[in-house]
Amino acid sequence: MxxxxxxxxxxxxxxxxxxxxxxxxxxxxxxxxxxxxxxxxxxxxxxxxxxxxxxxxxxxxxxxRDPEDPPLLDATCEVGASGEPDGIPVDPAELTPLDPTCGGAIVEYFAGVNWDRAVRYAIAREMVGIEALSGIPGTVGATPIQNVGAYGQEVASTISRVRTWDREKGAVRTFFAADCGFAYRDSVFKRTRYSGPVPSATGRYVVLSVTFQHTIGSLSAPIRYAQLAAELGVEVGDRVPMSQVREAVLRVRGSKGMVLDAADHDTWSAGSFFTNPILSADEAAALPEQAPRYDAGEGRVKTSAAWLISHSGIERGHAVGERASVSTKHSLALTNRGGASSEDLVALARDVQDRVEDRFGIRLEPEPVRLGVDL
Structure with missing residues (x-):
């Protein structure tokens, strides 16, 4: 294979x-x-x-692989730590929402569980906090490594602990939220490389399971992303039924080619290929006045990689060769148009990086894990 x-x-x-x-x-x-x-x-x-x-x-x-077993759920006043007594119904609509008088719910997933299945489960049981992360491909175990986030939510806000295998000590190690070192698309799991005799794309800590702590309720967490609020027809800060958030996120993601579809080459990607740059105040001040700026804490400023790309003369569909191109739907996605090689993808990525650096003096950082690829 x-x-x-x-x-x-x-x-x-x-x-x-x-x-x-x-x-x-x-x-x-x-x-x-x-x-x-x-x-x-x-x-x-x-x-x-x-x-x-x-x-x-x-x-x-x-x-x-997703074992498709029920997660371990502890909602104190309703479900014991042994998990769902009868398993998870095939149709999430058959799940009974948790009693809103519960203080909250704690749910643990094996690392191989499909992430969107975990999101659907949380919404069905009215567990708040990851509904805006609907439609993100991948598994639960990847979410703490990148501190996966989208549309105003990050998993750092709901993860309570991460159980890992420490490759160097040959032992299980559990990290509680405060120990995870979460930052923008970053964590201790991503930063801590394996120092064994053979170079490894996988870090020192291999995620075994992830535990989330949720509040209970039928309404979402406050909407914090302007585009999502506009799609929902509400104001930033409003709360709406979680199922509506999921539907809106899937529509927005679909419009950007960010929902997997084998027939759509715009989805043959690794999602957002570049992280949004975090700049010093002086670096941010050097950008054009219309460039997006968001407070990143500690006097730093986050700007939009997509904006930088689109204002560097790179249009959607921009290609280097015939087999790899920027998505026709989203400036941040680099796509395989059919038969692309890793060299094709790297050439395209470097072209985007070079053009942005020439225009704005900022070198975009790739977000995906690279295996045998130098970027």
Whole structure:
């Protein structure tokens, strides 16, 4: 099998050894075996945040699979820590919302659980806080690594703990929220590289499970993203039924080619390819007056990578060669138009970086994990 078969960009070389894992114990066993053998290791979930080389991967890929088991849910006044007594119905609409008098709900998911399934489950049980993260491809285990966020929400606001396998100590380690070092698209899990004898695209800490703590209610968290508020026809700060937030987010994501569709090459991507730059006050002051500016704390300013790209002479659909292009729907997505190689993608990414740097003096940073690819 090739990594191209397991990634949303549909790019990547042959895999020497593929191991599927549906439980934490299976993950630990596979990771430990690879490390003990001194092999390169890649732990892979949905493959939606990876740019891989076309060269063969001469190591082990541990592919996390969704066991489709019920999550462990503790809502204190209704459901015990043993989880859903009868499992999760196929139709989330059959779930009973939790009693709003509960102080909250704590739910733990195996790392391989499909992320959007977790979002649907939370909405069905009226657990607030991740509804705006609907439609994001990938698995639960990837969310704390990148501190996944969209449309005014980040998982950092609801994650209470992350259970991991420490590859260097050969032991399970649990990180509580305060220990996760969450920042914009960043965490201790992303920053802490594996210092073993073989370079690894997977860091020191392999996520085994993630626990979220939710408040209970039928209404969403306050809407904080202007485009989402406009789509909903409400003001920023308003709250609406969570199902409406999900529907609106899916519409907006779909309009940007950010909902996976095998027939639509604009979705053959790794999502937003570049992070929004965090600038010093002086760097932000050098931007044109109309450039977006958002307070990033500690005197820093965040601006929009999409704005920088579109104001650097790069139009949607911009291509370098015939097989890779900027999405026709969204300036931040780099897409495979069919048969693209990793070299095609890298050439396009560098072209975008160079043009933005030439125009604004800012070098855009790629968001996806890179495997055998230099950007």
């Amino acid at each position: 090739r990594l191209a078969d397991l990634t949303t960009l549909r790019i990547g070389g042959e895999i020497r050894n593929l191991v599927e894992a549906r439980t934490a114990d299976e993950v630990i066993a596979a990771v430990s075996a690879a490390d003990e053998a001194g092999e390169p290791l890649l732990v892979l979930g949905g493959g939606s945040n990876l740019v891989a080389s076309d060269e063969p991967f001469e190591g082990t890929v541990v592919l996390l």
